[in-house]
Amino acid sequence: MDRRPRRLAGRRGVVVVTERSVFWGRLRAQRAALVAAGVVGLLVVVALAAPLLTALEGQDPTTYHPDLIDSARGGVPVGPLGGISGEHWLGVEPQTGRDLFARLVYGARVSLGVALAATVVQVIVGVAVGTAAGFGNRWVDQVLSRATDVIVALPLMVFALALMAVVPSGFPRPVLVALVIGLVAWGGLAKIVRAQTITLKELDHVAAARLSGWGAVRIARRELLPALAAPVITYAALLAPVNITVEAALSFLGVGVKPPTASWGQMLTSADVWYQAAPQYLLYPAGVLFVTVLALTVLGDGVRTALDPRATSRLRIGTGRKREARA
Template identity: 40%
Template sequence: MWAPARRDAAQAEYIAAPSLTYWQDVRQRLWQNRPAMLGLGFIIVLVLAAIFGPMVSPHNYYDQNLKFANIPPVFQTYEVGDTRFFFNSGNFNLYEVSPEGEIEGLLRASKKDLIKKQQQFKFGDETLILDTAKQTLTLDGTPLEPTGWQWNRSNLFGTDQLGRDVLARQLYGARISLTVAFVATLVNFFIGVFYGGISGYLGGRVDLVMMRIVEVISTIPLTLYVILMMVVLNSGFFSVVLAIGTVYWVDMARIVRGQILTLKEQDYVAAARTMGASTGRILTRHLLPNTIGPILVTLTMLIPSAIFIESFMSFIGLGVTPPQASWGTLTSEAVETLRAYPYQLFFPAAAISLTMFAFNFLGDGLRDALDPRLRK
C-alpha cells in the first residue's frame, strides 16, 4: 500500500547524492560511456603496440625475402608422409611448415615441365605433381586433399610482394600515424589555443588582422603546402609533419576565439581587470581554463583527421618514402594486388578505420561528459 511521506524539516536540505567536483563528475560520466571507453582502450593498446611492438617483433619493416613473398596469414595445409606443406597460389611455390604453423622453408621441385606448366616433387617413393595452370596437387595420380587450415605463425599478418612482414610494417606505420597525431595535438594546443585566445580577447583591429591571416591560410589547400614542402625539403615524413604543423591550427584558433568572445564579457573577467590583472594572466588563469572542455573535444576530433591526412598523402605518394612504412603506403601498395591478396589491404584499412572510430567515440564521450546540461 502506498502512503504519504512524512514531513520532516530536517530532511528538506539533506543531499543524498555524493558531493563531486566538476572533474570527478566528468570522469564518472565518461567511465559510464561504453563507446568512449572502448575507444580509449583501443587508443591505449595502439600506443603501446606502436612503442613496444617493433622492439619485440622478430621482423623489421625493411628486410626483404622474395622467396617468402605474398604468403597469406592463413593457408590450407597438405601432408605427404611426414612432410606438412601448403601451396602458395601467389608465386606457385610449396612451403614446408611445422605442425605449429611456422614456415620452415621452400620446397624445391625435382623437375619442371614449362610446356605442361607442371612441377614434380619427390617425397620418398611418392611423386607429387603441381599443375600451376589448374592449381591442383596430384599424388601418384590421385588428387591430394587438404588436411585443414593453419595460421601462419611465422608472419601473423602474412608478407607483402617483397617478402616483408606485414605486421612489422603495420606497427611501424602506427608509429608514424601517432607521431602525426602528437604533432597535430601540440600545434593545436600551443599555437591554435593561444592565437585564438589573444585574437578573441584583444578584439578590434587586432582581431580583424589575425582572423584575416587565418582565413588566408585556411583557403590554401593542404596538398599544395605539401608539394611546396617537397620542393624545398624533398619528399618524406618531415615534409608532411611540417605542412600539417603549419596550417592545422586554424580550426582550433577559430573555436577558441569564439569561446573567448563569450567569456570575456563575464563579471569575473571584469573583476580581474579592475584588480589590475595583466592580459596574460587573465588569459592563462581565467579564460583559457574555462574553455578546456571545447578544446579537449576539438583535439580528439582533429587528431583522426590529421591521421587520415597523413595516410592520404602517403597513399598518393606525397608522404613517407620507401622503405619507410605508413598506413597510407601500405594501402597504396596493396591496391595493386587487391584481387589476389586482399589481406594486404585489409589490415592497414582496418587500422585507419578503427583508429578514426576510436578517436571519434572518445570525442563524443568527452563532449557529453564535459557538458553539465547533458547530465541525466
Template identity: 50%
Template sequence: MVVDETRAVALTPARHPLRRLLADRWAVAGATIVLLFILIALIAPLLSAIEGHDPYTYDTSALDDSGLPRGFGGGIGGGHWFGVEPVTGRDLFAVVVHGARTSLLVGFAATILAVLIGVLAGLTAGYFGGWYDQVMSRIIDVLFGFPWLVFVIAIGAVAPAGFPKQLLVILVIGLFGWPSIARVVRGQTLALKRRTFVVASAALGAGPGHQLRRQYLPNLWSTIIVYATITVPGMIGAEAALSFLGVGVPPPTPAWGRTIGEAVSWVQTDPMFLVFPGAALFLVTFAFNLFGDGLRDALDPRTRR
C-alpha cells in the same frame, strides 16, 4: 540531511565528469583501443622480434614466381602472422605495427603544433579584438580555403634532400590544421569576456597576462582538450592521405597510408594486403572519435542527445 543529499547529488555520475565518461561504454571502448595502439607503437620492435621478422627485410622465399605470396590469405601462417607484401616479401605484421609508430607520432605531434598555434591565435584575437581580431579572422578564412594538399605536394618536391620528410609532414599538417581550433577558441573567448568574474577582474585592474592565465585559460581547458582529442584522427588521416599519394613519409619507413596505396593495385589478387593496414587505420581513427565524443559529452552534459 540537506547537506547529505547535496553531497549525494554532487557525487552521482550525472554530476561528475569522470564518472560520466566511465559510464559511456563507447567512450571507454574507444579509449581502450587508443591505449592499445599506443602500446603497440611503443613495443613494435619487441612484437616484430617475437614474430621473428622486421619491416625492412625482403623474403623472396615467401613468394611464388609471379611475385604473389605463397599460401592462404597472402601468406598468413606461423612465420608471417599477417602474411607478406607482394613482390618484396616484407612481413606485413611488422609493417603494420611499426606503421603505428609513424601514424601516431605524426598525429600527436601535428595536433600539438596545431593546438598551440590555434589557442594562441584564437585567445589573443578574442581578447584584444579590434584590428588585430579582424586581421586574424581574415587569415583564418584564407587558410580555410587554401589548397593545402597542392601546397604540400609542391613543398615535398622542392624540400632539401637532407630535410627529414617525417618532420616536414608534421610541420605542414600542423601549420594548416590550426584555423579551426583558433575559431573555436576565439568564440569561447568572446563569450568569456562578458562573464561577471572576467569583468570584475578587469575592473580591479588585472592586466592582460593575469586575465589570460587566471580567468580565460582555466575556463578553456576542457574545450581545448576535447578539440585536441577529436583533431588527432584527422591528423592521422591527413598523414595517411599524403603517404597514399606518395608525398608523405618516404620508404622504407613503414606507414599505413603508403602501404594502403601500394595495396590498392593488388586488391584483386591479394586482398589481405589491403585489409590489415586499412583495418588498423580505421580502428585507430574510429577509436579516437569515439573517445573524443564521449569526452565532450562528459565535460559538457548539454551536448548530450
C-alpha cells in the same frame, strides 16, 4: 565561473564533488566511449611495444625475403593467405617479402605519432591566435581574424602537397607531415577559441582582473585558458581521427612518409595494385586504419558529451543514457 569543489551530503556522509570527478562519471557512463578508449589505448601500447612485438616474432620491417616470393607469378607471396606461418604471423609483402606484421606495428608508430603531433601543433597555434584575437584590441582582432579566414579557405590537401614537394628530401618525413598538417589546419580551432574568448572577457571575474591591474598574459593564463579547456579538449579529440586520415591520404599520394619507413598510408599506396592477387596486403592496413579512425571518433564524441552536460551523444549505441543521467 566557480570551479571550487562542491560538498554534497549523502548516506555515506559528505562527498566532495569536483569538475574532474563529474567529467569522469559522465564518461564512464558511456559504454561506447569506454570501448573506444580501450581500443585506442591498445593501439598506443602496440605502437610503443613495436620493437618488442617484432622481436617476439623474430622479424623486422625492412628485411627482404626474396625466397618467400614467387617471381614466376609476378611477386605474389608463396604459401596460403599471403605466406602466413609461424615465422610471419600476417604473411609477407608482395614483391619484397617484408614481414607484414612488423610493418603494421611500426606503421602504427608513424601514423599515430604524426596524428598526435599534428593535433598538438594545431592546439598550440589555434589557442594562441584565437585568444589573442578575442582578447586583443580591434586592430589585432581584425588582422588575426583575416589571417584565420585565409587559413580556413586554403584547400588542405593541395597546400600540403605544394609544401611537401618543395621541402628537401633529407628532412625527416614524419616530422614534416606533422608540421604541415598542424600549421595548415588550425583555423577552425582558432575561430572557436576567439568566439569563446569574446564571451569570457565580458564576465565579471575577468573584468575584475583587468581593473586590478593584471596584464593580458596573466589574465589569459589565470582566467581564460582554464575556461577554454573544455571546448579545446573537445575539438582536439575530434581533430585526431581527421589528422590520421590526412596522413594516410598524403602517404597514399606519394608525398608523405617514404619507404622503407612503414606507415599505414604508405602501405596502402603500395597495395593498390595487389588487391586481386594479394588482397590481404590491402585489407590489413585499411582495416587497422578504419578501426583507429572509428575508435578516435567515438572517443572524441564521448569526451564532447562528458564535457558539455547540455550535449547529447551523436552515437546512440552504447551511450548508457540512464547511467549518464544519474552521473
